[in-house]
Amino acid sequence: MKFSFESLLNAGGSRLTYGLLNLRILGWILYGFTRPGILVPSQILSQIIRIGVQAIPMASLVSLSVGFILAMQSSTELGKMGADSFIPDLVSLSLMRELGPLLVAIIVVGRSGSAVAAELGTMKVNEEIEALRVMAIDPIRYLVVPRFIALIIMLPCMTIFGNCVGLVGGWAVCTLEMGMPSSFYIMRAMQRPELWDLFSGLIKTAVFAHIIITIACYQGLNVEGGAEGVGRATTSAVVYSILWIIIADTILTGLFYFVL
Amino acid sequence: MSPTPKKTNPSSDVILEVKDLVQSYNGRAVLNGLNFKVRKGETFVIMGGSGCGKTTLLRILIGAQKPTSGSVHLFGEDITKASSQELDRIRLRFGMNFQFGALFQSMTVGENIALPLQEHSQVDPSLIEMIVKMKLELVGLTGFENFKPSELSGGMRKRVGLARALALDPELLFSDEPTSGLDPVMTAVVDQLTLDSTRKIGVTAVVVSHDMTSCFRIATHMLMLGNGPRQGEIIAEGTPDEIRANPDPFLQQFVRGEADGPIAFRLSQDDYLKHLLQEG
Ligand SMILES: Nc1ncnc2c1ncn2[C@@H]1O[C@H](COP(=O)(O)OP(=O)(O)OP(=O)(O)O)[C@@H](O)[C@H]1O
Ligand SMILES: [Mg+2]
Numbered sequence: 105m106k107f108s109f110e111s112l113l114n115a116g117g118s119r120l121t122y123g124l125l126n127l128r129i130l131g132w133i134l135y136g137f138t139r140p141g142i143l144v145p146s147q148i149l150s151q152i153i154r155i156g157v158q159a160i161p162m163a164s165l166v167s168l169s170v171g172f173i174l175a176m177q178s179s180t181e182l183g184k185m186g187a188d189s190f191i192p193d194l195v196s197l198s199l200m201r202e203l204g205p206l207l208v209a210i211i212v213v214g215r216s217g218s219a220v221a222a223e224l225g226t227m228k229v230n231e232e233i234e235a236l237r238v239m240a241i242d243p244i245r246y247l248v249v250p251r252f253i254a255l256i257i258m259l260p261c262m263t264i265f266g267n268c269v270g271l272v273g274g275w276a277v278c279t280l281e282m283g284m285p286s287s288f289y290i291m292r293a294m295q296r297p298e299l300w301d302l303f304s305g306l307i308k309t310a311v312f313a314h315i316i317i318t319i320a321c322y323q324g325l326n327v328e329g330g331a332e333g334v335g336r337a338t339t340s341a342v343v344y345s346i347l348w349i350i351i352a353d354t355i356l357t358g359l360f361y362f363v364l
Numbered sequence: 365m366s367p368t369p370k371k372t373n374p375s376s377d378v379i380l381e382v383k384d385l386v387q388s389y390n391g392r393a394v395l396n397g398l399n400f401k402v403r404k405g406e407t408f409v410i411m412g413g414s415g416c417g418k419t420t421l422l423r424i425l426i427g428a429q430k431p432t433s434g435s436v437h438l439f440g441e442d443i444t445k446a447s448s449q450e451l452d453r454i455r456l457r458f459g460m461n462f463q464f465g466a467l468f469q470s471m472t473v474g475e476n477i478a479l480p481l482q483e484h485s486q487v488d489p490s491l492i493e494m495i496v497k498m499k500l501e502l503v504g505l506t507g508f509e510n511f512k513p514s515e516l517s518g519g520m521r522k523r524v525g526l527a528r529a530l531a532l533d534p535e536l537l538f539s540d541e542p543t544s545g546l547d548p549v550m551t552a553v554v555d556q557l558t559l560d561s562t563r564k565i566g567v568t569a570v571v572v573s574h575d576m577t578s579c580f581r582i583a584t585h586m587l588m589l590g591n592g593p594r595q596g597e598i599i600a601e602g603t604p605d606e607i608r609a610n611p612d613p614f615l616q617q618f619v620r621g622e623a624d625g626p627i628a629f630r631l632s633q634d635d636y637l638k639h640l641l642q643e644g
Contacts, residue, residue: 223470231466234428238460239480240452246483 122322125244129252129318132245147250148257155216155251156258160265163211167266170203171195171273179282188282192292195274196267200301204267206353209312212259213345217320220251221341224324225334233325248321252314259313260306267305304360311356312349319345377404378437379536379568380425385434386596387420394420396596398434400587407562407569409579411618412589417596418572419463421589422540425570426460427451438536456484459529463540463572465521467513473500473524474509480531499527504553519546526554530561537561539571543578555581576619580604588615 136143174195182190224247227233236243271293278284323337323344380402387395394417402408412418423429425436427443435442438454446454467476477496481487487495500506503523513521526542539558543551555578561567562582573579579586586607588599600610607615617625 226469230469231462231464232468235460235462235466235468238426238428238455239483240455241479241483242452 120322120325122318125248125322125325126318128244129249132242132249133253136249142245143249143253147246148253151250151254152258155212155220155254156262159212159215160262162215163208163262163266164269166207166211167199167204167270168273170207171199171270171275172277173273174198174203174270175274175277176281179277188284189288189292191278191282191284192274192289193296196271196293196297197301199267199270200297200305202305202353202357204263204270205305205308205312206349208263208266209259209309209316209349210346212255212262212313213316213342213349216255217316217345218338218342220317220320221324222334222338224248224321225327225337228325228327229330229334243325248317248325251321252317255313255317256310259316260309263305263309264302304356304364308353308356311352315348315352316345319348378402379404379439380408380570381437382425383435383437385421385424385436386432387417387424387429388432393432393596395424395431395589398589398596398598400598400601402568402570402585404568405562405566405584407558407571407582407584409583409586410570410572410589411574411576411579411586413574413591413618416589416591418589419540422460422538422570422572426458426538427455456532457534458536458538459532459534461522461526461529461537461539461542463544465513465525467521467524467528469513471512472509473505473511473513473516476513476524477528477531480528484532495531499531500524502530502557503527504550519550522546523550523554526557533565535567537567537569537571539569541572541574543573543575551575551578552581554578558582574618576621580608588618590614 132142175191178191178194179188182188182194224233227247233243233247236246274293275286275289278289279286320341323341327333327337378401382398382400385395385398386393398421410418410421420429424431424444425438427436427438427446430444435444437443439457441450441454443451443454467473468479471479474493474496477499478492481492481495485492496509497506500508503526505520505523505527508516508520508524513524516524522542522545526539529537529539537558542558543554546554558569558571559582562569562584569582571582583604585602586604587601588607590597590599594614600607600612600615602610607619610616614626
């Protein structure tokens with residue numbers, strides 16, 4: 105049989121397993137690049153705003169707090185060894201490699217993943233998904249793909265932004281509390297990380313975005329049984345997303361540590 | 365008008381054909397071996413008591429659900445065996461008005477009606493806006509474009525659902541209880557709309573309803589599904605006159621809307637006692 109994107113779009117017929125969902129998203133995105141009108145920029149933009157931009161204040165607050173915490177916690181221990189000057193390094197490295205991607209992802213799970221699962225679940229219960237199908241509009245293309253692309257774009261952006269805010273938190277503690285000169289903090293925090301430190305964090309972020317949005321959409325589209333089902337799907341989306349994010353984080357960190 | 369050869373051949377203008385359709389849930393047959401045909405230009409009304417499987421039947425007819433067994437030929441193609449792409453092609457030729465509207469809650473009324481046009485027609489936005497206004501006028505909702513479905517009454521939502529189903533000017537319209545929850549005037553308006561679509565534009569309509577006045581007003585062909593002891597079978601089928609003349613007591617009770625008759629709403633005194641004592 106000749107391979108075609110079209111066969112990916114409807115993989116599995118009316119069943120929707122997690123694997124099939126992923127296949128169909130991939131199919132629609134590839135298909136969307138060959139055919140205009142499939143990926144609608146205005147829809148992607150509105151999702152970028154709803155599931156990305158609107159989560160920025162919360163993500164910033166958390167990143168800022170983590171910046172404070174990192175600087176304060178490390179200053180007690182590093183201070184004893186007279187290694188105060190390494191605090192900026194520690195703050196920026198931990199944020200870029202690990203804490204930035206992880207914490208922003210967890211905020212987005214709680215804020216946007218749950219919202220997507222609840223929204224799609226309500227649409228399922230309300231027969232809106234059915235109505236889309238009957239109008240020959242594929243719900244994966246119309247509902248899932250814009251959200252998927254939006255989060256894949258936004259989560260890395262939010263993570264970079266969060267990292268910057270976290271660095272400001274560390275700076276506040278170092279300069280105001282420990283009397284470190286600002287120029288010294290900025291120099292250390294910027295010089296120490298290599299490009300790879302940023303990239304390894306961003307690779308994690310892309311994987312997390314994929315986990316968050318596919319699990320949320322999968323749970324939402326598979327809701328059965330009214331409002332109770334929507335509640336269950338939302339809880340599952342949050343719990344499974346966080347679980348898989350942490351598992352993926354462990355695997356990726358191990359990979360970067362041992363292999364690269 | 366000269367008679368076309370097609371008209372003389374009754375099988376060629378069959379739009380929808382259902383054969384030996386069975387749908388069971390957990391071993392309970394809700395639809396049990398249905399056979400019927402809908403011809404072009406008909407207003408085919410499906411009647412039956414609450415829970416007799418009308419919505420289930422409609423869902424199968426539009427390909428939203430695969431039946432346990434049997435076949436459904438829509439425009440000559442068996443939709444129970446069609447692939448998703450084939451189904452999508454067929455779906456562009458009919459509209460569906462859901463029992464509870466199934467409107468997109470996140471969109472305005474106007475956007476709801478515009479969606480099928482945006483997705484499936486190449487008309488430009490200003491024209492779409494005009495078509496939306498026309499469809500809203502048809503169902504008596506001029507000026508409600510910017511309302512959200514949650515800001516409408518149940519009957520208004522139903523009418524938006526009907527307007528959306530008619531957005532692409534389908535050849536075939538499925539309508540699940542389009543008039544339940546509407547006041548008498550709006551019932552007449554919606555019935556008139558169905559009549560206009562079928563008589564003037566030539567749309568074929570398959571309408572589920574248990575409002576007898578409106579059934580007899582619009583139907584050119586009627587089908588009554590049984591429930592209770594006769595769950596899942598066709599009790600009667602025919603033109604409105606045939607239905608009125610049908611002596612079946614089950615049917616007559618339904619048509620006249622009487623509480624006493626073969627349609628048992630409650631258990632008899634003895635059965636009731638037995639049922640209660642068994643439980644205890
Ligand atoms: N998903 C399902 N699982 C199990 N049983 C179902 C399911 N859907 C419908 N049924 C059963 O099928 C029967 C018919 O339901 P349906 O919704 O088709 O009734 P209806 O004729 O449309 O009734 P109403 O006039 O009240 O809308 C009911 O007895 C219902 O319990
Ligand atoms: Mg029903």
